[in-house]
Amino acid sequence: MTATLIIDIATAVSLVIGAVFTFVGSYGLLKLDDPMKRLHAPTKAGTLGVGSLLLGSILAALGRGEPSLQEVLIVAFLFVTAPISAHFICKVNLHRRSCDTPPAPVNDTTWSTLDTPPTGAPKPS
Amino acid sequence: MARFRRALLPHPLLTLLLIVTWCLVSNSIALGSIVLGAILGVLIPILTLPFWPDAPKALRTARMVGYMGVVIWDIVVANIAVAWIVVTRANPAMRSTWVVVPLDLRTPEAITVLAGTITLTPGTVSADLSDEGHALLVHALDAEDPDAVAREIKDRYERRLKEIFE
Amino acid sequence: MSDPDLVTYAIWFAFGCVSLAQVMAMVRLILGPNTADRILALDTMTLNAIGLIVLLGLAQGTQIYFEAALIVAMLGFVSTVGYCRFVLRGDIIE
Incomplete structure (x- = not known):
């Protein structure tokens, strides 16, 4: 009796948290004014938001009496791929020069995305 | 014995990960899905061995x-x-x-x-x-x-x- | 379920929030102003779509939407990487 009530409350809380973080992520995407700043909002809040929604789904399945952990796969997949997507979008920003020029690295000559052959040179194959 | 183990299970952690993933995908921990996961977990590391030339050292x-x-x-x-x-x-x-x-x-x-x-x-x-x-x-x-x-x-x-x- | 109202209200609240988030991401997709922002907006829309699919499964009390959510997650990642590769190298598979 009380156990199902606790599971229901936990489901509702994690659903609300996930919804709020998803909302804030997209709100940040719309509000922020610099391409690099915009990258911060969705890749973070979006990941935790969807992660929390999936946690709510796991808890709801537990409350229905048919426990399943399939959602863990989606969460793991999102947590592994989110940094890679963010890194690629950063590289696009750097490549298109649509952000501030970063400072020079400490020990090496340049950043790898900016390390392009001079124009006119044949493309390395 | 150690060489046999290395030939059969080149990446033990990958094998374990594949078994767990298969059980999650099929959403059951019945014997059948564990056995099928184990078959995949043995076959996939052996078949993809050329892509992993050097195995990472033992992690803590x-x-x-x-x-x-x-x-x-x-x-x-x-x-x-x-x-x-x-x-x-x-x-x-x-x-x-x-x-x-x-x-x-x-x-x-x-x-x-x-x-x-x-x-x-x-x-x-x-x-x-x-x-x-x-x-x-x-x-x-x-x-x-x-x-x-x-x-x-x-x-x-x-x-x-x-x-x-x- | 002992208290179905609580979870139902939470699901409707989450539906509202995630749908609004999807609309805002779409506004960013239309506004631009440059390529990286549009890729980022598409990536965010994929994340929100996964959230909506999960909520749909919750509202109907089934597990059958799990595969759909997983496939949308995989396609979203691959398409983001594909777009970025195209902008960076002018080619996806060299």
Whole structure:
């Protein structure tokens, strides 16, 4: 009796948290004014938001009496791929020069995305 | 015996991961799905062996679990902080800067995990690696002092990763 | 379920929030102003779509939407990487 009530409350809380973080992520995407700043909002809040929604789904399945952990796969997949997507979008920003020029690295000559052959040179194959 | 084991299970952790993943996909822990997962877990590492020429050295699994705990805790805490900044702070008031983090880590796996951790922890995104791999370019959403951010990354994550991977 | 109202209200609240988030991401997709922002907006829309699919499964009380959510997650990641590769190298598979 009380156990199902606790599971229901936990489901509702994690659903609300996930919804709020998803909302804030997209709100940040719309509000922020610099391409690099915009990258911060969705890749973070979006990941935790969807992660929390999936946690709510796991808890709801537990409350229905048919426990399943399939959602863990989606969460793991999102947590592994989110940094890679963010890194690629950063590289696009750097490549298109649509952000501030970063400072020079400490020990090496340049950043790898900016390390392009001079124009006119044949493309390395 | 050891050679036989290495021929059959070149990557024991990958085998375990594949069995667990298969059980999750089929959503059952019946004997049948475990056996099918084990067959996949033995076959896939052997068939993809040419893609993994050098197996990573033995990792300290206990420390890895501790590191994951630290990272998950930081993700939750920093998510709340970043959400608060995004909602309440006006655009010009955000002091977003580039941060250059000099790297002590040398192995590609460790640098990958460090970059992924930095991106997953809100407030910082790892943007680029220098051409020889001695420095990491990080963008911080709201940083009072870029050097403090770099120091915290080195102290909190890089030191732990160095113990795990090197 | 002892208290179905609580979870139902939470599901409707989450539906509202995630749908609004999807609309805002679409506004960013239309506004631009440059390529990286549009890729980022598409990536965010994929994340929100996964959230909506999960909520749909919750509202109907079934597990059958799990595969759909997983496939949307995989396609979203691959398409983001594909777009970025195209902008960076002018080619996806060299």
